Amino acid sequence: MCGIFGCFLKNENAAPVIHSSLKRLEYRGYDSVGIATISEGTLFIKKGQGKIDIVHKDLNLDDLPGNFGIGHTRWATHGAPLQINSHPHSDCTDKITVVHNGIIENFNDLKIELQNLGHTFVSKTDTEVIPHLIEEIIKNKPALSLANAVQEATKRLEGSYAIAVISSYEPDKIVCARNESPLVLGISNNGIYCASDIPAFLPLTNKVVMINDGELVILTTDGYQIKKLQDGSTLERAPERVEWSAEMAVKHGYPHFMIKEIHEQSEVLRNTMRLQDRYLDLMSTFLDRATEIFLVACGTSYHACLAASYMFSKLAFLPTYPVYASEFIEQYGKAVNIDSTILAVSQSGETADTIAAVATAQQRAATILSLTNTIGSTLTRISRVYIGTQAGPEIGVAATKTFTSQLSVLAQLALRLAKKRGKVSQSEIDVLDAQLEKLPDLVDTIVKTQEEKVKQIVHKYANSKVIFFLGRGISTATAFEARLKLMEIAYIPSVAFPAGESKHGPISLIEQGTPVVFVCQKDDTHKTVIGNIMEMKARGAKILAIIEEDDNEIKPLVDDYLEVPKNIPSVLSPIPYVVPLQLLAYYMALEFNYDPDMPRNLAKSVTVK
Numbered sequence: 001m002c003g004i005f006g007c008f009l010k011n012e013n014a015a016p017v018i019h020s021s022l023k024r025l026e027y028r029g030y031d032s033v034g035i036a037t038i039s040e041g042t043l044f045i046k047k048g049q050g051k052i053d054i055v056h057k058d059l060n061l062d063d064l065p066g067n068f069g070i071g072h073t074r075w076a077t078h079g080a081p082l083q084i085n086s087h088p089h090s091d092c093t094d095k096i097t098v099v100h101n102g103i104i105e106n107f108n109d110l111k112i113e114l115q116n117l118g119h120t121f122v123s124k125t126d127t128e129v130i131p132h133l134i135e136e137i138i139k140n141k142p143a144l145s146l147a148n149a150v151q152e153a154t155k156r157l158e159g160s161y162a163i164a165v166i167s168s169y170e171p172d173k174i175v176c177a178r179n180e181s182p183l184v185l186g187i188s189n190n191g192i193y194c195a196s197d198i199p200a201f202l203p204l205t206n207k208v209v210m211i212n213d214g215e216l217v218i219l220t221t222d223g224y225q226i227k228k229l230q231d232g233s234t235l236e237r238a239p240e241r242v243e244w245s246a247e248m249a250v251k252h253g254y255p256h257f258m259i260k261e262i263h264e265q266s267e268v269l270r271n272t273m274r275l276q277d278r279y280l281d282l283m284s285t286f287l288d289r290a291t292e293i294f295l296v297a298c299g300t301s302y303h304a305c306l307a308a309s310y311m312f313s314k315l316a317f318l319p320t321y322p323v324y325a326s327e328f329i330e331q332y333g334k335a336v337n338i339d340s341t342i343l344a345v346s347q348s349g350e351t352a353d354t355i356a357a358v359a360t361a362q363q364r365a366a367t368i369l370s371l372t373n374t375i376g377s378t379l380t381r382i383s384r385v386y387i388g389t390q391a392g393p394e395i396g397v398a399a400t401k402t403f404t405s406q407l408s409v410l411a412q413l414a415l416r417l418a419k420k421r422g423k424v425s426q427s428e429i430d431v432l433d434a435q436l437e438k439l440p441d442l443v444d445t446i447v448k449t450q451e452e453k454v455k456q457i458v459h460k461y462a463n464s465k466v467i468f469f470l471g472r473g474i475s476t477a478t479a480f481e482a483r484l485k486l487m488e489i490a491y492i493p494s495v496a497f498p499a500g501e502s503k504h505g506p507i508s509l510i511e512q513g514t515p516v517v518f519v520c521q522k523d524d525t526h527k528t529v530i531g532n533i534m535e536m537k538a539r540g541a542k543i544l545a546i547i548e549e550d551d552n553e554i555k556p557l558v559d560d561y562l563e564v565p566k567n568i569p570s571v572l573s574p575i576p577y578v579v580p581l582q583l584l585a586y587y588m589a590l591e592f593n594y595d596p597d598m599p600r601n602l603a604k605s606v607t608v609k
């Protein structure tokens with residue numbers, strides 16, 4: 001989730017405007033920054049690693065000449081957050097330069113093809129194939145315009161992109177194109193802007209033109225032209241006015257980052273499906289060879305590990321041990337050795353307990369693998385293999401989209417392991433793969449259909465002394481995560497247990513009206529969960545169930561229910577089933593006027609032990 005920006009100004013230098021606009025996009029990532037402008041037919045570029053202010057202090061981004069240019073603030077996915085990987089990326093002749101937000105899935109094939117044609121690559125990014133592809137097209141068809149060359153290049157790209165291209169071949173235009181990554185234009189009396197997001201130019205104009213997937217835009221001093229990428233036909237689209245404040249714009253009109261991030265989950269899940277096969281294969285090979293595997297993490301990431309232990313066991317017949325990172329050294333520190341494998345999971349990649357656990361295991365020669373949302377973090381630096389979870393920066397302290405993205409990557413690993421180990425039939429794997437592909441749309445449906453329902457029922461559960469969360473099998477992890485969400489932002493004491501365990505003690509807390517939330521996926525545990533619901537009802541509990549749509553066995557037994565679509569395989573169920581519970585926690589916090597983005601006593605990244 002990087003930020004791109006470009007502008008064509010009538011009477012001023014573009015670089016200071018690009019610089020300040022990129023600052024307003026920094027929430028999309030700040031691993032590196034770069035600006036390119038064109039003046040008197042010559043292309044100028046400045047770029048560097050780190051936050052915009054730091055790079056600006058070193059390089060003075062504002063003194064680039066020219067009244068138009070493009071810029072980029074990076075959130076690393078392909079290639080570490082280094083100077084060499086910062087955008088813009090250029091072709092071999094340094095005449096074409098590109099900024100990009102998204103993931104080019106087939107970049108490796110394209111890179112090999114272009115290298116065989118003599119192109120030299122300097123970065124490890126997926127983006128760099130784009131300028132080389134345009135260069136190659138122009139080399140073969142010199143009569144082609146820059147816009148047509150970009151259009152032709154996009155036909156070779158698989159994946160997601162919003163790109164802005166400038167070239168000294170045609171030093172009077174910016175060419176943009178979009179597929180699945182956001183792109184919007186801003187129109188003012190002083191100039192025209194293209195950006196990943198409205199906040200970039202909101203202080204300059206509130207007149208916007210939304211660009212859709214499959215469209216190309218040409219910005220010139222005279223205005224903008226929109227064309228279809230497929231056939232080059234021209235589209236007419238007038239600007240609209242947005243009435244957002246700057247603060248609302250960063251949150252995309254949502255009142256809080258948390259709810260924005262809940263809504264972003266379908267897009268994030270789509271991105272997790274674009275991971276490169278070779279990293280998933282490499283990590284699953286390490287896991288397959290391991291003698292013992294510890295899944296190590298804190299908080300929400302630990303819940304992803306807990307869910308993963310069910311996935312690995314059920315699909316790959318592979319036992320793994322989920323462990324709280326803060327307990328790992330005491331519990332297993334002396335027992336790990338060269339035969340141990342640690343799969344550490346951390347959104348930030350900086351959590352002190354996770355890093356300490358991993359460091360201890362590393363000293364004892366264990367193999368370190370990791371999943372993290374932050375490429376370049378400490379965890380990536382000490383791991384033998386790591387995979388980025390593709391969620392984009394998460395600002396809300398309560399983890400939401402990073403949790404579901406972790407689950408998606410872990411499920412993909414489990415499926416690969418299942419295949420490698422030959423434990424599950426190919427037809428079953430095909431069904432699971434297909435369901436995983438459908439999850440982004442299903443999550444979207446859940447948010448759309450259940451959000452209003454959550455708003456309507458939340459007051460019934462607000463004034464509770466304690467709330468229970470129960471699930472069986474893999475839903476135990478969902479129940480644990482739902483409890484953590486509710487506790488951390490709505491400050492309601494909550495209890496989560498495997499449903500079967502509840503009668504071994506916790507049930508003594510149940511009084512008339514105590515809320516119990518059951519996670520009831522439709523699998524082998526369904527009948528037993530119904531038994532557990534009856535036990536709770538018999539003691540006066542008020543039941544809210546998360547059920548499969550039209551689960552007519554459970555509906556009549558409970559006080560309220562929230563539904564998720566049918567036929568979701570049990571091993572994938574935490575991804576959709578947690579969504580209504582994230583919404584529940586969010587709207588519960590609003591019931592009390594708490595700020596869900598900044599819960600008391602908490603920090604986004606816990607860097608102390």
Ligand code: M6R
Pocket residue numbers: 298299300301302345346347348349350351354397398399400484485488602604605606
């Ligand atoms: O960055 P990490 O994933 O390592 O963070 C772990 C926990 O601190 C984190 O999940 C925390 O529990 C969140 N606030 C949960 O919403």
